[in-house]
Amino acid sequence: MDKSNYRDMWVHVEHDGKAVHPVSLELLCEIRKLCDQSGDALVAVVPGDVTESEQEKLLACGADKLILVSGTGYERYNTEAYSNLYTVLSRKYRPSAVFVGATVNGRDFAPHFAANLETGCTSDATELIYNPETKDIEFVEPAAGGKIMAVITIPVLRPQVGTIRPGTFKCVPTGKKEHVEIIREEVSFDPAAIRTRLLGYVANEFDPELDIANCETIVCVGSPVKEESLPKYRELAALLGGKLACTRPVVDRELLPYKLQVGQSGVMVKPKLYIGFGVSGAVNHVTGVDAEKFIAVNKDPAAPIFNYCDYGIVGDMDEVCDAMLAALKA
Protein backbone atom coordinates (compact mmCIF):
# COMPACT_ATOMS: atom_id res chain seq x y z
CA MET A 1 0.00 0.00 0.00
CA ASP A 2 1.39 3.40 -0.96
CA LYS A 3 0.49 5.65 1.96
CA SER A 4 0.93 8.80 -0.12
CA ASN A 5 -2.20 7.85 -2.04
CA TYR A 6 -4.19 8.34 1.17
CA ARG A 7 -4.92 11.95 2.08
CA ASP A 8 -7.11 13.94 4.39
CA MET A 9 -8.29 13.27 7.89
CA TRP A 10 -11.93 12.54 8.49
CA VAL A 11 -14.11 13.05 11.51
CA HIS A 12 -17.39 11.17 11.77
CA VAL A 13 -20.14 13.57 12.76
CA GLU A 14 -22.58 12.00 15.18
CA HIS A 15 -25.92 13.76 15.55
CA ASP A 16 -29.51 13.06 16.50
CA GLY A 17 -31.03 14.87 13.54
CA LYS A 18 -31.07 18.12 15.49
CA ALA A 19 -27.76 18.73 17.21
CA VAL A 20 -24.23 17.55 16.53
CA HIS A 21 -22.74 15.52 19.40
CA PRO A 22 -20.09 17.56 21.28
CA VAL A 23 -17.44 14.85 20.77
CA SER A 24 -17.57 15.45 17.01
CA LEU A 25 -16.77 19.14 17.51
CA GLU A 26 -14.01 18.28 20.01
CA LEU A 27 -12.47 15.95 17.46
CA LEU A 28 -12.67 18.47 14.62
CA CYS A 29 -10.86 21.06 16.75
CA GLU A 30 -8.12 18.61 17.75
CA ILE A 31 -7.63 17.04 14.31
CA ARG A 32 -7.44 20.55 12.81
CA LYS A 33 -4.06 20.86 14.57
CA LEU A 34 -2.83 17.57 13.10
CA CYS A 35 -3.97 18.61 9.61
CA ASP A 36 -2.12 21.92 9.94
CA GLN A 37 1.05 19.91 10.50
CA SER A 38 0.46 17.19 7.92
CA GLY A 39 -1.02 19.34 5.15
CA ASP A 40 -4.11 17.14 4.99
CA ALA A 41 -7.56 18.58 4.59
CA LEU A 42 -9.91 18.23 7.56
CA VAL A 43 -13.15 16.59 6.45
CA ALA A 44 -16.36 16.29 8.46
CA VAL A 45 -18.46 13.36 7.29
CA VAL A 46 -22.16 13.68 8.08
CA PRO A 47 -24.44 10.68 7.58
CA GLY A 48 -28.09 11.74 7.29
CA ASP A 49 -29.51 15.25 7.59
CA VAL A 50 -28.30 18.06 9.80
CA THR A 51 -29.47 21.64 9.64
CA GLU A 52 -27.38 24.37 8.03
CA SER A 53 -26.76 25.99 11.39
CA GLU A 54 -25.24 22.72 12.63
CA GLN A 55 -23.15 22.53 9.47
CA GLU A 56 -21.85 26.01 10.28
CA LYS A 57 -20.70 24.72 13.68
CA LEU A 58 -18.65 22.05 11.92
CA LEU A 59 -17.12 24.65 9.63
CA ALA A 60 -16.37 26.94 12.57
CA CYS A 61 -14.14 24.17 13.95
CA GLY A 62 -11.98 24.55 10.84
CA ALA A 63 -13.28 21.81 8.55
CA ASP A 64 -12.06 22.25 4.97
CA LYS A 65 -14.74 20.00 3.57
CA LEU A 66 -18.07 18.56 4.54
CA ILE A 67 -19.24 15.32 3.03
CA LEU A 68 -23.00 15.18 3.46
CA VAL A 69 -24.22 11.64 2.96
CA SER A 70 -27.79 10.90 2.02
CA GLY A 71 -29.47 7.61 1.19
CA THR A 72 -31.50 4.89 2.80
CA GLY A 73 -30.48 3.13 6.00
CA TYR A 74 -29.65 6.05 8.29
CA GLU A 75 -33.05 6.80 9.84
CA ARG A 76 -31.81 5.33 13.09
CA TYR A 77 -28.39 4.13 14.10
CA ASN A 78 -27.53 0.61 12.98
CA THR A 79 -24.21 -1.18 12.60
CA GLU A 80 -24.69 -2.36 9.06
CA ALA A 81 -25.47 0.92 7.28
CA TYR A 82 -22.89 2.97 9.18
CA SER A 83 -20.13 0.40 8.74
CA ASN A 84 -21.00 0.14 5.06
CA LEU A 85 -20.96 3.91 4.61
CA TYR A 86 -17.40 4.27 5.89
CA THR A 87 -16.29 1.19 4.00
CA VAL A 88 -17.65 2.53 0.71
CA LEU A 89 -16.51 6.13 1.17
CA SER A 90 -13.06 5.14 2.46
CA ARG A 91 -12.52 3.06 -0.66
CA LYS A 92 -13.66 5.93 -2.86
CA TYR A 93 -11.84 8.85 -1.21
CA ARG A 94 -8.96 7.03 0.50
CA PRO A 95 -8.63 9.13 3.66
CA SER A 96 -5.43 8.89 5.66
CA ALA A 97 -7.33 8.72 8.94
CA VAL A 98 -10.89 8.39 10.23
CA PHE A 99 -11.74 9.53 13.74
CA VAL A 100 -14.92 8.51 15.50
CA GLY A 101 -16.22 9.71 18.86
CA ALA A 102 -16.28 6.81 21.31
CA THR A 103 -19.97 7.01 22.08
CA VAL A 104 -21.84 3.72 22.44
CA ASN A 105 -22.65 3.80 18.74
CA GLY A 106 -19.24 5.09 17.62
CA ARG A 107 -17.60 2.19 19.40
CA ASP A 108 -20.08 -0.11 17.72
CA PHE A 109 -19.31 0.64 14.07
CA ALA A 110 -15.73 1.98 14.00
CA PRO A 111 -13.97 -1.33 14.71
CA HIS A 112 -16.46 -3.00 12.36
CA PHE A 113 -15.64 -0.93 9.30
CA ALA A 114 -11.93 -1.04 10.15
CA ALA A 115 -12.21 -4.84 9.96
CA ASN A 116 -14.13 -4.51 6.69
CA LEU A 117 -11.23 -2.50 5.32
CA GLU A 118 -8.65 -4.81 6.96
CA THR A 119 -7.00 -1.82 8.58
CA GLY A 120 -5.98 -0.94 12.12
CA CYS A 121 -8.21 0.59 14.75
CA THR A 122 -7.09 2.21 18.00
CA SER A 123 -9.22 3.27 20.89
CA ASP A 124 -9.18 5.84 23.67
CA ALA A 125 -6.05 7.80 22.77
CA THR A 126 -5.55 10.72 25.15
CA GLU A 127 -3.05 12.47 22.90
CA LEU A 128 -2.57 12.53 19.12
CA ILE A 129 0.81 13.35 17.58
CA TYR A 130 1.60 13.66 13.89
CA ASN A 131 5.04 12.28 13.08
CA PRO A 132 6.30 14.14 9.99
CA GLU A 133 9.03 11.57 9.30
CA THR A 134 6.83 8.48 9.19
CA LYS A 135 3.71 10.46 8.26
CA ASP A 136 1.88 8.33 10.81
CA ILE A 137 -0.35 9.44 13.63
CA GLU A 138 0.91 8.42 17.04
CA PHE A 139 -2.02 7.48 19.25
CA VAL A 140 -0.84 7.88 22.84
CA GLU A 141 -2.97 5.99 25.31
CA PRO A 142 -2.86 4.63 28.83
CA ALA A 143 -2.22 0.88 28.94
CA ALA A 144 -2.24 -1.84 31.58
CA GLY A 145 -4.87 -0.07 33.63
CA GLY A 146 -3.04 3.24 33.33
CA LYS A 147 0.26 2.09 34.77
CA ILE A 148 2.05 2.94 31.55
CA MET A 149 1.51 4.98 28.37
CA ALA A 150 1.66 3.21 25.02
CA VAL A 151 2.25 4.78 21.62
CA ILE A 152 0.18 2.98 18.98
CA THR A 153 0.73 3.47 15.27
CA ILE A 154 -0.66 2.00 12.08
CA PRO A 155 2.57 2.21 10.06
CA VAL A 156 1.63 0.37 6.87
CA LEU A 157 -2.10 0.45 6.28
CA ARG A 158 -4.64 3.20 5.72
CA PRO A 159 -6.92 4.64 6.82
CA GLN A 160 -5.77 4.94 10.41
CA VAL A 161 -8.96 4.50 12.44
CA GLY A 162 -9.28 5.82 15.97
CA THR A 163 -12.10 6.15 18.46
CA ILE A 164 -11.72 8.92 21.03
CA ARG A 165 -13.66 9.29 24.27
CA PRO A 166 -15.95 12.30 24.66
CA GLY A 167 -14.31 14.98 26.79
CA THR A 168 -10.74 13.95 25.91
CA PHE A 169 -10.15 17.07 23.85
CA LYS A 170 -11.52 20.56 24.22
CA CYS A 171 -13.77 22.21 21.69
CA VAL A 172 -11.96 25.43 20.82
CA PRO A 173 -13.16 26.49 17.36
CA THR A 174 -10.52 28.32 15.33
CA GLY A 175 -12.99 29.75 12.86
CA LYS A 176 -14.36 29.04 9.43
CA LYS A 177 -11.89 28.60 6.59
CA GLU A 178 -12.02 31.00 3.68
CA HIS A 179 -12.47 28.19 1.18
CA VAL A 180 -14.71 25.35 2.15
CA GLU A 181 -16.14 22.63 0.02
CA ILE A 182 -19.48 20.90 0.46
CA ILE A 183 -19.66 17.48 -1.14
CA ARG A 184 -22.91 15.56 -1.43
CA GLU A 185 -22.76 11.80 -1.59
CA GLU A 186 -25.42 9.20 -1.81
CA VAL A 187 -24.63 5.87 -0.22
CA SER A 188 -27.80 3.85 0.12
CA PHE A 189 -27.99 0.74 2.22
CA ASP A 190 -30.75 -1.78 1.68
CA PRO A 191 -32.93 -1.52 4.81
CA ALA A 192 -33.75 -5.22 4.44
CA ALA A 193 -30.09 -6.01 5.14
CA ILE A 194 -30.26 -4.30 8.54
CA ARG A 195 -30.53 -7.17 10.98
CA THR A 196 -31.83 -5.21 13.96
CA ARG A 197 -35.29 -3.71 14.30
CA LEU A 198 -36.08 -1.03 16.85
CA LEU A 199 -38.97 -2.02 19.11
CA GLY A 200 -38.73 0.75 21.67
CA TYR A 201 -36.64 3.35 23.40
CA VAL A 202 -36.77 4.65 26.95
CA ALA A 203 -34.72 7.67 27.93
CA ASN A 204 -32.77 7.31 31.16
CA GLU A 205 -34.63 8.61 34.16
CA PHE A 206 -32.67 11.33 35.79
CA ASP A 207 -31.19 9.94 39.00
CA PRO A 208 -29.44 12.72 40.93
CA GLU A 209 -27.30 10.20 42.86
CA LEU A 210 -25.80 9.00 39.58
CA ASP A 211 -25.32 12.44 38.06
CA ILE A 212 -21.64 12.80 38.97
CA ALA A 213 -20.73 14.52 35.71
CA ASN A 214 -22.33 17.78 36.82
CA CYS A 215 -21.81 17.93 40.57
CA GLU A 216 -19.53 20.31 42.44
CA THR A 217 -18.04 17.93 44.98
CA ILE A 218 -16.96 14.36 44.46
CA VAL A 219 -15.83 11.94 47.13
CA CYS A 220 -14.16 9.15 45.21
CA VAL A 221 -13.23 5.80 46.72
CA GLY A 222 -10.55 3.52 45.27
CA SER A 223 -9.91 -0.20 45.25
CA PRO A 224 -9.01 -0.71 48.95
CA VAL A 225 -12.43 0.51 50.10
CA LYS A 226 -14.27 -1.91 52.37
CA GLU A 227 -17.90 -2.59 51.56
CA GLU A 228 -18.95 -1.82 55.13
CA SER A 229 -17.20 1.56 54.93
CA LEU A 230 -19.20 2.80 51.94
CA PRO A 231 -21.92 4.46 54.07
CA LYS A 232 -19.44 6.79 55.77
CA TYR A 233 -18.04 7.98 52.45
CA ARG A 234 -21.59 8.53 51.26
CA GLU A 235 -22.22 10.51 54.45
CA LEU A 236 -19.08 12.57 53.91
CA ALA A 237 -20.13 13.32 50.33
CA ALA A 238 -23.56 14.42 51.57
CA LEU A 239 -22.05 16.64 54.28
CA LEU A 240 -19.95 18.37 51.63
CA GLY A 241 -22.94 18.74 49.34
CA GLY A 242 -21.52 16.30 46.83
CA LYS A 243 -21.76 12.76 45.55
CA LEU A 244 -19.98 9.48 46.04
CA ALA A 245 -18.03 8.09 43.09
CA CYS A 246 -15.39 5.41 42.60
CA THR A 247 -12.62 3.91 40.46
CA ARG A 248 -12.90 0.93 38.12
CA PRO A 249 -11.80 -1.81 40.55
CA VAL A 250 -14.66 -0.84 42.86
CA VAL A 251 -17.12 -1.35 39.99
CA ASP A 252 -15.40 -4.64 39.10
CA ARG A 253 -16.07 -5.78 42.67
CA GLU A 254 -19.72 -4.80 42.08
CA LEU A 255 -19.73 -2.56 45.15
CA LEU A 256 -20.95 0.47 43.20
CA PRO A 257 -22.63 0.85 39.80
CA TYR A 258 -20.70 1.60 36.63
CA LYS A 259 -22.37 5.01 36.35
CA LEU A 260 -20.35 6.10 39.38
CA GLN A 261 -17.03 5.14 37.78
CA VAL A 262 -14.83 8.18 37.27
CA GLY A 263 -12.26 8.15 34.53
CA GLN A 264 -11.65 7.75 30.86
CA SER A 265 -13.67 4.57 30.55
CA GLY A 266 -16.34 5.90 32.90
CA VAL A 267 -17.54 9.41 33.57
CA MET A 268 -15.41 12.50 32.97
CA VAL A 269 -15.95 14.84 35.93
CA LYS A 270 -15.17 18.52 36.47
CA PRO A 271 -16.03 19.29 40.11
CA LYS A 272 -14.88 22.21 42.22
CA LEU A 273 -13.72 19.77 44.89
CA TYR A 274 -12.48 16.22 44.41
CA ILE A 275 -11.35 14.04 47.31
CA GLY A 276 -9.88 10.67 46.42
CA PHE A 277 -9.71 8.06 49.19
CA GLY A 278 -7.45 5.09 48.47
CA VAL A 279 -7.26 6.11 44.83
CA SER A 280 -3.88 5.10 43.40
CA GLY A 281 -3.83 7.60 40.56
CA ALA A 282 -3.91 5.44 37.42
CA VAL A 283 -3.80 7.59 34.29
CA ASN A 284 -7.18 6.31 33.09
CA HIS A 285 -8.71 7.64 36.27
CA VAL A 286 -6.96 10.98 36.65
CA THR A 287 -7.49 11.96 33.00
CA GLY A 288 -11.19 11.85 33.84
CA VAL A 289 -10.84 14.37 36.68
CA ASP A 290 -10.69 18.10 36.03
CA ALA A 291 -11.06 19.53 39.53
CA GLU A 292 -10.43 23.02 40.89
CA LYS A 293 -9.34 21.60 44.24
CA PHE A 294 -7.89 18.09 44.13
CA ILE A 295 -7.34 16.27 47.42
CA ALA A 296 -5.87 12.80 47.87
CA VAL A 297 -5.81 10.43 50.83
CA ASN A 298 -3.72 7.30 50.49
CA LYS A 299 -1.64 5.22 52.86
CA ASP A 300 1.09 4.74 50.24
CA PRO A 301 3.24 7.89 50.12
CA ALA A 302 4.54 6.80 46.70
CA ALA A 303 1.07 6.58 45.12
CA PRO A 304 0.97 8.58 41.87
CA ILE A 305 -2.24 10.28 43.04
CA PHE A 306 -0.08 12.60 45.17
CA ASN A 307 1.41 13.96 41.94
CA TYR A 308 -2.00 15.01 40.69
CA CYS A 309 -3.41 16.44 43.90
CA ASP A 310 -3.20 19.95 45.30
CA TYR A 311 -3.23 18.66 48.87
CA GLY A 312 -2.67 15.18 50.19
CA ILE A 313 -2.78 13.23 53.42
CA VAL A 314 -0.73 10.07 53.85
CA GLY A 315 -2.86 7.86 56.03
CA ASP A 316 -5.51 5.20 56.41
CA MET A 317 -8.52 6.19 54.31
CA ASP A 318 -11.13 5.09 56.85
CA GLU A 319 -9.42 6.86 59.73
CA VAL A 320 -9.12 10.08 57.73
CA CYS A 321 -12.76 9.81 56.65
CA ASP A 322 -13.87 9.32 60.28
CA ALA A 323 -11.82 12.31 61.40
CA MET A 324 -13.26 14.43 58.59
CA LEU A 325 -16.80 13.44 59.52
CA ALA A 326 -16.08 14.39 63.14
CA ALA A 327 -14.51 17.71 62.15
CA LEU A 328 -17.30 18.64 59.76
CA LYS A 329 -20.00 17.81 62.28
CA ALA A 330 -18.24 19.65 65.10
Added chain:
Amino acid sequence: MLKILCCVKQVPDVDQMRMDPETGNLIRAGVPAILNPQDANALSAALKVKETYGGEITLITMGPPNAEAALRECLAVGADKAVLVTDRAFGNADTLATSYSILSAANTQDTFDMIFCGKESLDGATGQMGAQLAQRFGMAQVTSTLLIKDVSEETGTAVVERELDDGVETLEVKLPCLFTIEKTNYPVRIPNLKGKLAAKKKEITTVTANDIPDLDRGRIGDPGSPTKVPRMFPPVLPEPGVILDEGSLEATVAKLVDIIRA
Protein backbone atom coordinates in the same frame (compact mmCIF):
# COMPACT_ATOMS: atom_id res chain seq x y z
CA MET B 1 -30.73 -26.46 20.55
CA LEU B 2 -28.97 -23.13 20.59
CA LYS B 3 -25.29 -23.31 19.87
CA ILE B 4 -23.59 -20.64 21.94
CA LEU B 5 -19.99 -19.50 21.72
CA CYS B 6 -18.58 -17.54 24.63
CA CYS B 7 -15.28 -15.73 24.07
CA VAL B 8 -13.06 -15.33 27.11
CA LYS B 9 -9.54 -14.10 27.76
CA GLN B 10 -7.00 -14.65 30.45
CA VAL B 11 -5.43 -11.35 31.43
CA PRO B 12 -2.76 -10.17 33.85
CA ASP B 13 -4.34 -8.61 36.92
CA VAL B 14 -3.27 -5.08 36.02
CA ASP B 15 -4.28 -3.82 39.43
CA GLN B 16 -1.36 -5.79 40.83
CA MET B 17 1.15 -4.60 38.25
CA ARG B 18 3.83 -2.26 39.48
CA MET B 19 6.24 -0.09 37.60
CA ASP B 20 9.97 -0.46 38.13
CA PRO B 21 10.91 3.01 39.38
CA GLU B 22 14.45 2.57 37.98
CA THR B 23 13.62 1.48 34.43
CA GLY B 24 10.04 2.68 34.02
CA ASN B 25 9.13 -0.79 32.76
CA LEU B 26 6.15 -2.73 33.98
CA ILE B 27 7.03 -5.56 36.30
CA ARG B 28 5.07 -8.52 34.95
CA ALA B 29 6.75 -11.23 37.00
CA GLY B 30 4.57 -12.51 39.79
CA VAL B 31 1.45 -10.78 38.50
CA PRO B 32 -1.35 -13.35 38.59
CA ALA B 33 -3.29 -14.21 35.43
CA ILE B 34 -7.04 -14.00 35.92
CA LEU B 35 -10.19 -14.49 33.90
CA ASN B 36 -11.05 -11.12 32.37
CA PRO B 37 -13.76 -9.80 34.74
CA GLN B 38 -16.16 -8.66 32.01
CA ASP B 39 -15.91 -12.05 30.28
CA ALA B 40 -17.30 -13.61 33.44
CA ASN B 41 -20.35 -11.35 33.04
CA ALA B 42 -20.70 -12.41 29.40
CA LEU B 43 -20.57 -16.04 30.48
CA SER B 44 -23.32 -15.37 33.03
CA ALA B 45 -25.50 -14.03 30.20
CA ALA B 46 -24.75 -17.10 28.08
CA LEU B 47 -25.60 -19.39 31.00
CA LYS B 48 -28.88 -17.58 31.57
CA VAL B 49 -29.82 -18.11 27.91
CA LYS B 50 -28.85 -21.77 28.11
CA GLU B 51 -30.88 -22.30 31.27
CA THR B 52 -33.94 -20.53 29.85
CA TYR B 53 -34.02 -21.77 26.26
CA GLY B 54 -31.72 -24.78 26.23
CA GLY B 55 -28.41 -24.86 24.48
CA GLU B 56 -24.78 -25.75 24.57
CA ILE B 57 -22.03 -23.33 25.51
CA THR B 58 -18.63 -23.64 23.90
CA LEU B 59 -15.88 -21.44 25.31
CA ILE B 60 -13.09 -20.16 23.15
CA THR B 61 -9.92 -18.41 24.17
CA MET B 62 -6.66 -17.55 22.51
CA GLY B 63 -3.55 -17.48 24.62
CA PRO B 64 -0.70 -19.46 26.11
CA PRO B 65 -1.32 -23.05 27.26
CA ASN B 66 -1.85 -21.89 30.86
CA ALA B 67 -4.99 -20.04 29.72
CA GLU B 68 -6.56 -23.44 30.38
CA ALA B 69 -7.00 -22.23 33.97
CA ALA B 70 -9.44 -19.51 32.84
CA LEU B 71 -11.33 -22.07 30.76
CA ARG B 72 -11.63 -24.49 33.72
CA GLU B 73 -13.00 -21.64 35.81
CA CYS B 74 -15.71 -21.05 33.19
CA LEU B 75 -16.42 -24.77 32.78
CA ALA B 76 -16.92 -24.95 36.55
CA VAL B 77 -19.93 -22.60 36.42
CA GLY B 78 -21.67 -24.46 33.63
CA ALA B 79 -20.08 -23.99 30.21
CA ASP B 80 -20.07 -27.31 28.37
CA LYS B 81 -16.79 -27.48 26.51
CA ALA B 82 -13.88 -25.32 25.51
CA VAL B 83 -11.47 -24.53 22.73
CA LEU B 84 -7.97 -23.29 23.51
CA VAL B 85 -6.41 -21.57 20.52
CA THR B 86 -2.73 -21.65 21.27
CA ASP B 87 0.35 -21.31 19.12
CA ARG B 88 3.31 -18.97 19.10
CA ALA B 89 2.25 -18.02 15.56
CA PHE B 90 -0.85 -16.36 17.06
CA GLY B 91 1.18 -14.29 19.52
CA ASN B 92 1.51 -10.51 19.49
CA ALA B 93 -1.80 -10.16 17.72
CA ASP B 94 -3.86 -6.99 17.75
CA THR B 95 -7.65 -7.11 17.66
CA LEU B 96 -7.84 -7.50 13.87
CA ALA B 97 -5.50 -10.50 13.79
CA THR B 98 -7.14 -11.96 16.90
CA SER B 99 -10.61 -11.71 15.37
CA TYR B 100 -9.44 -13.59 12.27
CA SER B 101 -7.69 -16.21 14.41
CA ILE B 102 -10.74 -16.80 16.60
CA LEU B 103 -13.00 -17.06 13.52
CA SER B 104 -10.65 -19.54 11.86
CA ALA B 105 -10.35 -21.68 14.97
CA ALA B 106 -14.10 -21.58 15.72
CA ASN B 107 -14.85 -22.67 12.16
CA THR B 108 -12.91 -25.90 12.74
CA GLN B 109 -15.38 -26.74 15.53
CA ASP B 110 -18.93 -25.78 14.67
CA THR B 111 -21.26 -22.98 13.60
CA PHE B 112 -22.93 -20.84 16.26
CA ASP B 113 -26.29 -19.11 16.76
CA MET B 114 -25.16 -16.72 19.45
CA ILE B 115 -21.74 -15.40 20.42
CA PHE B 116 -21.14 -13.70 23.76
CA CYS B 117 -18.23 -11.40 24.53
CA GLY B 118 -17.27 -9.22 27.47
CA LYS B 119 -17.42 -5.51 26.83
CA GLU B 120 -13.67 -5.03 27.06
CA SER B 121 -10.57 -6.63 28.48
CA LEU B 122 -8.79 -5.46 31.58
CA ASP B 123 -5.40 -5.26 29.84
CA GLY B 124 -5.91 -4.11 26.25
CA ALA B 125 -9.25 -2.45 27.00
CA THR B 126 -9.90 -1.57 23.36
CA GLY B 127 -13.48 -2.84 23.48
CA GLN B 128 -13.12 -3.71 19.79
CA MET B 129 -13.15 -7.49 19.79
CA GLY B 130 -16.93 -7.89 19.74
CA ALA B 131 -17.52 -5.72 16.69
CA GLN B 132 -14.54 -7.14 14.82
CA LEU B 133 -15.57 -10.72 15.57
CA ALA B 134 -19.11 -10.00 14.36
CA GLN B 135 -17.63 -8.62 11.14
CA ARG B 136 -15.46 -11.72 10.75
CA PHE B 137 -18.35 -14.10 11.38
CA GLY B 138 -20.57 -12.01 9.10
CA MET B 139 -23.27 -11.97 11.74
CA ALA B 140 -25.40 -9.27 13.36
CA GLN B 141 -24.07 -7.58 16.45
CA VAL B 142 -25.55 -5.93 19.50
CA THR B 143 -22.90 -4.17 21.58
CA SER B 144 -23.61 -2.89 25.11
CA THR B 145 -26.33 -5.51 25.57
CA LEU B 146 -28.11 -4.85 28.84
CA LEU B 147 -30.58 -7.73 28.84
CA ILE B 148 -31.47 -10.69 26.64
CA LYS B 149 -35.26 -10.60 26.96
CA ASP B 150 -36.27 -13.36 24.60
CA VAL B 151 -34.72 -15.84 22.21
CA SER B 152 -36.73 -17.72 19.61
CA GLU B 153 -35.10 -20.52 17.68
CA GLU B 154 -38.26 -20.88 15.66
CA THR B 155 -38.17 -17.37 14.22
CA GLY B 156 -34.39 -17.10 14.48
CA THR B 157 -34.58 -13.87 16.44
CA ALA B 158 -33.76 -12.44 19.84
CA VAL B 159 -35.23 -9.45 21.65
CA VAL B 160 -32.69 -7.52 23.67
CA GLU B 161 -32.17 -4.29 25.53
CA ARG B 162 -29.16 -2.20 24.56
CA GLU B 163 -27.71 0.47 26.81
CA LEU B 164 -27.10 3.78 25.06
CA ASP B 165 -25.45 6.91 26.44
CA ASP B 166 -28.83 8.48 27.19
CA GLY B 167 -31.28 5.61 27.46
CA VAL B 168 -32.12 2.03 26.66
CA GLU B 169 -33.34 0.76 23.30
CA THR B 170 -35.14 -2.50 22.72
CA LEU B 171 -34.12 -4.30 19.56
CA GLU B 172 -35.21 -7.38 17.75
CA VAL B 173 -32.19 -8.95 16.11
CA LYS B 174 -31.80 -11.78 13.64
CA LEU B 175 -29.71 -14.74 14.68
CA PRO B 176 -26.90 -15.56 14.38
CA CYS B 177 -25.82 -12.58 16.41
CA LEU B 178 -22.89 -11.52 18.56
CA PHE B 179 -23.59 -9.76 21.86
CA THR B 180 -21.22 -7.78 24.03
CA ILE B 181 -22.59 -7.79 27.55
CA GLU B 182 -23.02 -5.05 30.12
CA LYS B 183 -22.43 -6.42 33.59
CA THR B 184 -25.52 -4.81 35.18
CA ASN B 185 -27.89 -7.77 34.92
CA TYR B 186 -25.37 -10.57 34.77
CA PRO B 187 -23.36 -10.85 37.98
CA VAL B 188 -20.38 -13.16 37.99
CA ARG B 189 -21.11 -16.73 39.06
CA ILE B 190 -18.94 -18.33 41.67
CA PRO B 191 -18.11 -22.00 41.08
CA ASN B 192 -18.95 -24.52 43.78
CA LEU B 193 -17.05 -27.70 44.60
CA LYS B 194 -19.33 -29.86 42.47
CA GLY B 195 -18.84 -27.54 39.51
CA LYS B 196 -15.09 -27.57 39.97
CA LEU B 197 -15.03 -31.36 40.00
CA ALA B 198 -17.27 -31.53 36.93
CA ALA B 199 -15.04 -29.04 35.13
CA LYS B 200 -12.07 -31.38 35.41
CA LYS B 201 -13.88 -33.94 33.27
CA LYS B 202 -15.01 -31.52 30.59
CA GLU B 203 -13.32 -31.47 27.24
CA ILE B 204 -10.85 -28.77 26.21
CA THR B 205 -9.85 -28.96 22.55
CA THR B 206 -6.52 -27.40 21.67
CA VAL B 207 -6.31 -25.78 18.25
CA THR B 208 -2.91 -24.78 16.87
CA ALA B 209 -2.18 -22.96 13.62
CA ASN B 210 -1.45 -26.30 11.95
CA ASP B 211 -4.89 -27.59 12.90
CA ILE B 212 -6.61 -24.94 10.80
CA PRO B 213 -6.84 -25.78 7.10
CA ASP B 214 -6.27 -22.85 4.72
CA LEU B 215 -5.20 -20.54 7.55
CA ASP B 216 -3.74 -17.37 6.05
CA ARG B 217 -0.56 -16.93 8.09
CA GLY B 218 -0.21 -13.38 6.89
CA ARG B 219 -3.36 -12.50 8.82
CA ILE B 220 -2.40 -13.86 12.23
CA GLY B 221 0.02 -12.86 14.95
CA ASP B 222 2.35 -9.94 14.47
CA PRO B 223 2.35 -10.00 10.62
CA GLY B 224 -1.45 -9.85 10.60
CA SER B 225 -1.63 -6.94 13.04
CA PRO B 226 -1.86 -3.48 11.46
CA THR B 227 -1.45 -1.68 14.78
CA LYS B 228 2.00 -1.59 16.34
CA VAL B 229 3.38 -0.37 19.66
CA PRO B 230 6.67 1.34 18.82
CA ARG B 231 7.24 2.51 22.37
CA MET B 232 5.91 2.68 25.91
CA PHE B 233 6.78 5.17 28.59
CA PRO B 234 5.81 5.83 32.17
CA PRO B 235 3.09 8.44 32.60
CA VAL B 236 4.61 11.88 33.00
CA LEU B 237 3.77 12.81 36.55
CA PRO B 238 3.08 16.40 37.50
CA GLU B 239 4.92 17.94 40.46
CA PRO B 240 3.57 16.50 43.71
CA GLY B 241 0.97 18.42 45.70
CA VAL B 242 1.36 19.64 49.28
CA ILE B 243 1.35 16.80 51.80
CA LEU B 244 -0.42 17.90 54.95
CA ASP B 245 1.04 16.71 58.26
CA GLU B 246 0.23 18.64 61.40
CA GLY B 247 1.56 16.01 63.78
CA SER B 248 -1.74 14.37 64.70
CA LEU B 249 -4.53 13.03 62.54
CA GLU B 250 -7.03 15.43 64.12
CA ALA B 251 -4.86 18.48 63.47
CA THR B 252 -4.07 17.37 59.92
CA VAL B 253 -7.72 16.79 59.13
CA ALA B 254 -8.65 20.14 60.73
CA LYS B 255 -6.21 21.79 58.35
CA LEU B 256 -7.71 19.89 55.42
CA VAL B 257 -11.21 20.94 56.40
CA ASP B 258 -10.03 24.57 56.49
CA ILE B 259 -8.67 24.16 52.97
CA ILE B 260 -11.91 22.61 51.78
CA ARG B 261 -13.94 25.43 53.28
CA ALA B 262 -11.63 28.15 51.96
